[in-house]
Amino acid sequence: MIDQDFGFRTEDWEAATVKAVLFDLDGTFADTAPDLAAALNQVRFTRNLTPLPLEVLRPQASHGSAGLLKVGMNVTPDSPDFIELRDIFLNHYANNICVHTALFEGMSDLINELELRSLPWGIVTNKPHIYTLPLMQALGYADRAACLISGDTCSNAKPHPDPMNKACEIINIAPENCLYLGDDVRDMQAANAVNMRGVIARYGYISADAKLENWAAHAMIDTPLELLKLIPL
Ligand SMILES: O=C(O)COP(=O)(O)O
Numbered sequence: 001m002i003d004q005d006f007g008f009r010t011e012d013w014e015a016a017t018v019k020a021v022l023f024d025l026d027g028t029f030a031d032t033a034p035d036l037a038a039a040l041n042q043v044r045f046t047r048n049l050t051p052l053p054l055e056v057l058r059p060q061a062s063h064g065s066a067g068l069l070k071v072g073m074n075v076t077p078d079s080p081d082f083i084e085l086r087d088i089f090l091n092h093y094a095n096n097i098c099v100h101t102a103l104f105e106g107m108s109d110l111i112n113e114l115e116l117r118s119l120p121w122g123i124v125t126n127k128p129h130i131y132t133l134p135l136m137q138a139l140g141y142a143d144r145a146a147c148l149i150s151g152d153t154c155s156n157a158k159p160h161p162d163p164m165n166k167a168c169e170i171i172n173i174a175p176e177n178c179l180y181l182g183d184d185v186r187d188m189q190a191a192n193a194v195n196m197r198g199v200i201a202r203y204g205y206i207s208a209d210a211k212l213e214n215w216a217a218h219a220m221i222d223t224p225l226e227l228l229k230l231i232p233l
Pocket residue numbers: 024025026027061062063064065124125126127128151184
């Protein structure tokens with residue numbers, strides 16, 4: 001049976017125990033798009049191009065510097081000036097990592113509730129650790145997270161299962177007892193690869209043409225607090 005509101009399989013759910021929650025960072029835990037867009041627009045500024053609106057850049061914000069440079073500068077890692085443009089982007093981002101970035105509305109209440117229930121939570125992101133750590137510190141959540149797994153913590157990043165396994169190893173909880181909230185298909189692929197239940201954050205950086213029904217997710221939610229409906233007391 002599929003739950004009409006959330007699309008999860010009720011019989012799976014009834015048999016499951018959630019002991020921890022893991023989050024993707026960009027577009028799931030925090031709304032990083034404004035600062036990522038500012039970094040991209042700084043690149044455009046250096047090339048005498050007008051800024052692009054946030055709405056154009058937002059759907060790419062889960063795809064890191066390469067995704068933003070593709071849509072904002074029409075370059076790929078093979079382009080001759082890619083490295084130079086990426087360095088301008090990353091330099092600006094590193095120096096302005098938490099100017100406009102904030103947790104999505106309801107996320108701090110969700111984290112408070114998880115902690116109240118003694119459920120450990122952590123981050124599994126593809127963001128390199130030199131950005132993940134200062135961002136989580138600036139947001140005030142670095143010390144509260146049970147794990148911070150970045151794109152370069154393991155030799156492989158999502159959708160490879162390594163980061164998910166690493167998170168489970170650190171928090172000492174089996175993947176099948178974790179929920180993973182993310183806003184990209186690779187998040188669901190990584191979760192599924194370790195038998196963890198992936199939940200789509202529909203409020204995240206999802207393109208209008210994304211076929212979420214093909215992402216093989218356990219559930220979809222429209223606000224962070226809806227996740228609590230998947231974690232009965
Ligand atoms: O910076 C990236 O590559 C994306 O990061 P995410 O995995 O938190 O969406």
